[in-house]
Amino acid sequence: MRRRISPDCRVFFDVFAGTGVVGKHFKQQGFRVVANDIQYYAYCLNRAYLGLNTEPRFSEIPIKRQGRDSRLEAVLAYLNGLPGIEGFVFESYCPDGAQGRMYFTNVNGLRCDAIRTQIENWWESGLLTESEYYYLLAILIDGMDRVANTASVYAAYLKQFKATARKPLHLNPIPLIWSQYKHKAFNENGTDLIGRVHCDVLYMDPPYNQRQYCTNYHVLETIAKYDRPKVYGITGLRPHADQKSDFCRKHHALPTLDAMVRDTLARYVFLSYNSEGLMAKKDILDALSQYGHVEVVSHDHTRFRADQDRANRVYKADRVEEFLFCLEKD
Numbered sequence: 001m002r003r004r005i006s007p008d009c010r011v012f013f014d015v016f017a018g019t020g021v022v023g024k025h026f027k028q029q030g031f032r033v034v035a036n037d038i039q040y041y042a043y044c045l046n047r048a049y050l051g052l053n054t055e056p057r058f059s060e061i062p063i064k065r066q067g068r069d070s071r072l073e074a075v076l077a078y079l080n081g082l083p084g085i086e087g088f089v090f091e092s093y094c095p096d097g098a099q100g101r102m103y104f105t106n107v108n109g110l111r112c113d114a115i116r117t118q119i120e121n122w123w124e125s126g127l128l129t130e131s132e133y134y135y136l137l138a139i140l141i142d143g144m145d146r147v148a149n150t151a152s153v154y155a156a157y158l159k160q161f162k163a164t165a166r167k168p169l170h171l172n173p174i175p176l177i178w179s180q181y182k183h184k185a186f187n188e189n190g191t192d193l194i195g196r197v198h199c200d201v202l203y204m205d206p207p208y209n210q211r212q213y214c215t216n217y218h219v220l221e222t223i224a225k226y227d228r229p230k231v232y233g234i235t236g237l238r239p240h241a242d243q244k245s246d247f248c249r250k251h252h253a254l255p256t257l258d259a260m261v262r263d264t265l266a267r268y269v270f271l272s273y274n275s276e277g278l279m280a281k282k283d284i285l286d287a288l289s290q291y292g293h294v295e296v297v298s299h300d301h302t303r304f305r306a307d308q309d310r311a312n313r314v315y316k317a318d319r320v321e322e323f324l325f326c327l328e329k330d
């Protein structure tokens with residue numbers, strides 16, 4: 001990009017934040033970060049990774065420290081040592097549960113239920129601050145994702161337990177980024193939130209194809225919410241009508257992008273997209289150009305594929321072009 005953003009830009013808004021890696025980077029660079037995602041599990045991650053600047057103290061939890069352990073280490077050791085209980089995760093996503101699904105081993109499902117139940121009990125008893133609650137949820141989500149028996153996303157589970165899925169669930173502390181600022185996370189539809197966030201830079205990394213994130217990450221969503229939804233079908237999907245994204249709908253994506261860019265209070269907008277997305281590069285350029293000066297940076301990449309070649313399947317090209325559209329609004 002030929003132009004540089006003005007040095008007085010301080011607030012970075014990641015409206016489709018997902019796992020929060022981009023926000024973490026900009027937090028580290030000294031920006032005040034606002035992160036948003038329509039998925040609650042992503043909100044939990046962002047609320048913890050960005051919202052916390054220092055390790056939580058857990059001063060109300062009635063647990064004795066062992067030797068030189070910090071209170072955080074003592075809390076994690078307690079949770080890691082809990083015996084499993086039969087709960088929603090075991091029932092819905094494990095081989096000996098009602099539907100025999102294989103997202104997690106029985107042992108990990110039982111332990112997840114015990115840990116998730118304990119976190120909720122502490123929270124309901126007023127023994128956790130909000131930051132402590134989200135910190136524990138984030139490390140449980142992260143820990144369960146590491147032992148999930150999937151190829152990549154939760155659209156399906158594997159028929160045999162892979163080596164990482166057979167490992168025992170273990171909660172590890174999250175390395176936090178110190179910062180002098182308060183950072184904020186939201187769990188809203190970005191289209192509703194966009195005009196309310198005062199920011200200098202808007203970063204947009206929306207879904208680019210028809211596959212909805214709510215169906216790809218439904219299991220993590222249920223662990224995060226622990227709301228015992230009526231799951232259905234072979235893969236155990238949860239109801240998700242209110243979490244569908246317009247960016248996954250061919251005729252809705254471009255008008256939604258247009259409205260968000262129009263309504264944002266940011267001076268700079270960066271959109272990450274690729275050559276296989278539902279919106280064509282030219283249409284995006286036309287939409288953004290209405291609002292100011294646009295440049296595009298592109299990179300050729302090898303396509304990410306979770307599965308192996310199969311003779312009877314038609315694959316798209318092995319290369320994909322990644323775009324970063326950079327707009328400075330008038």
Ligand SMILES: C[S@@+](CC[C@H](N)C(=O)[O-])C[C@H]1O[C@@H](n2cnc3c(N)ncnc32)[C@H](O)[C@@H]1O
Nearest residue numbers: 016017018019037038189190205206207213245
């Ligand atoms: C391509 S991913 C973002 C990945 C992210 N940059 C990361 O590093 O993990 C798109 C994200 O947008 C979220 N999303 C989709 N539609 C949304 C909407 N209308 N409002 C807010 N979030 C949305 C999805 O839940 C998903 O987490």
